[in-house]
Amino acid sequence: MNGGIVILQSFLSNLGILLLMHLCINTAYHLTDEKKIRAAWLPVIHIFIVALTVISMFHFPFMSGGHRVDLRIIPIVLLGFFHGWKYVLPVAAIASLYRLGLGGPTAAQGVLFGILLPAAFSILANYLGTKRQIHWYLLGVIVLSWAASDLLSVKIRLFLPVSIAAAHLGALLMAFAVMYFFVEMGRRHLEMTRKLQFYAERDPLTGLYNMRKFEKKLQNHSRTGNRMFIAMIDIDRFKEINDKFGHQAGDAAIGNVGRLLLSHSGKDIIVARYGGDEFILYMATERILTVKQKLEEIRKDAKKQATLSIDGNPPFPLSLSIGVAELSEPSRLKEAIEEADKQLYLAKKLGRDRVC
Known part of the structure; x- marks a missing residue:
């Protein structure tokens, strides 16, 4: 016992x-x-x-x-x-x-x-x-x-x-x-x-940060003396895609572009879905030329990689219009977004598929 x-x-x-x-x-x-x-x-x-x-x-x-x-x-x-x-x-x-x-x-x-x-x-x-x-x-x-x-x-x-x-x-x-x-x-x-x-x-459709997390990351980001820039990125003719092919095609376009942007994110590049077919990108670097070179790379990659296939038809490329502005302080994000949106509107006005 x-x-x-x-x-x-x-x-x-x-x-x-x-x-x-x-x-x-x-x-x-x-x-x-x-x-x-x-x-x-x-x-x-x-x-x-x-x-x-x-x-x-x-x-x-x-x-x-x-x-x-x-x-x-x-x-x-x-x-x-x-x-x-x-x-x-x-x-x-x-x-x-x-x-x-x-x-x-x-x-x-x-x-x-x-x-x-x-x-x-x-x-x-x-x-x-x-x-x-x-x-x-x-x-x-x-x-x-x-x-x-x-x-x-x-x-x-x-x-x-x-x-x-x-x-x-x-x-x-x-x-x-x-x-x-x-x-x-x-x-x-x-x-x-x-x-x-x-x-x-994160946004469930793209896997990118949502705006709340984006702003938090922005506040905590160490830029080590670099300047800060905000870019607003928009899918060209998105309304036409939605109207012609339906919302599922629109979601597919957003998802494809989101995954492309996610692949470009890194230590000094933070990307989020801003809303609808619009995305926001933060980048810390010394010169605006470096930012525009990176955004040009993203724009060109979008035409090659972010394609959309509808009902068995041959895939067609998606193009992006991008506007960029300098961010003086994280607390002034709203003003930087407004300025980047103006540059985005200019890119649309000049024929789309470009960086301004």
């Missing part, structure tokens, strides 16, 4: 460590999305948390008849399956070195069959697995890792009684079920949070 209570306590300790690991990893991902942790550090943090989890389990084993088992297989398999070899191999290396440092007659066998083989199985499942069969692949890897760890020949490892091996398998399956549920819920919650964040900041 007392032995059963001790085993249950050990199992709950292992499960508690796993849940704490999940909480820490989820928190790290959310903090990264909020820009409170640099994205480059996230893989390191993830690997460190899982390695610490595996090492912690060495000190909370199930003890029965002198035999020691734990749930280290779970974090190793989950990490390898969902994140691949770049994540799981460093964890396996750290945990293996630590286990060998602890010593003992079965240290080498424990590393091989309790760490390295599960890591290898999880990498293989990551390579072969599909989204529709995730749980079955994971379950197969858990059982295969358990078999390698607990059902080996006496010549390879100290014999583990069937009753203890069966209890270990039951504990692994229970822990797997709990962790799989929390991991999936965490992944879905993170995905939903990212989608909500995306639609709060």
Whole structure:
């Protein structure tokens, strides 16, 4: 009776460590999305948390008849399956070195069959697995890792009684079920949070920033002594496209131009959808000539890449009219937009498909 209570306590300790690991990893991902942790550090943090989890389990084993088992297989398999070899191999290396440092007659066998083989199985499942069969692949890897760890020949490892091996398998399956549920819920919650964040900041049709996010980016942008410029970009004859081919064709035209502008955005170039078929571009540089050269490049790319196909007819190119004005201060954005709009009107008046 007392032995059963001790085993249950050990199992709950292992499960508690796993849940704490999940909480820490989820928190790290959310903090990264909020820009409170640099994205480059996230893989390191993830690997460190899982390695610490595996090492912690060495000190909370199930003890029965002198035999020691734990749930280290779970974090190793989950990490390898969902994140691949770049994540799981460093964890396996750290945990293996630590286990060998602890010593003992079965240290080498424990590393091989309790760490390295599960890591290898999880990498293989990551390579072969599909989204529709995730749980079955994971379950197969858990059982295969358990078999390698607990059902080996006496010549390879100290014999583990069937009753203890069966209890270990039951504990692994229970822990797997709990962790799989929390991991999936965490992944879905993170995905939903990212989608909500995306639609709060970006235009769904083009993927460009909306004006609220554009103004915020503008306020926070470090121009390092450069001058600031605003360009207003408009699709030529957009009303004709809508009237002749319908609103779906109009949306396709906006989407094509938006994706083209997005490909030109960068450190000193911020692009947003201003409204309708009009876009706004911010650029920080030393000379207005540099801005106009960049806008000419965009205009020419639009004629080559931002094409529109209607009802199986040959695609025809879209052209852009662009007006540019200098922005003296971010707080004077409205005035700069008005001046750029005047230049845009001039481009239209001069025959469209040009930069003014």
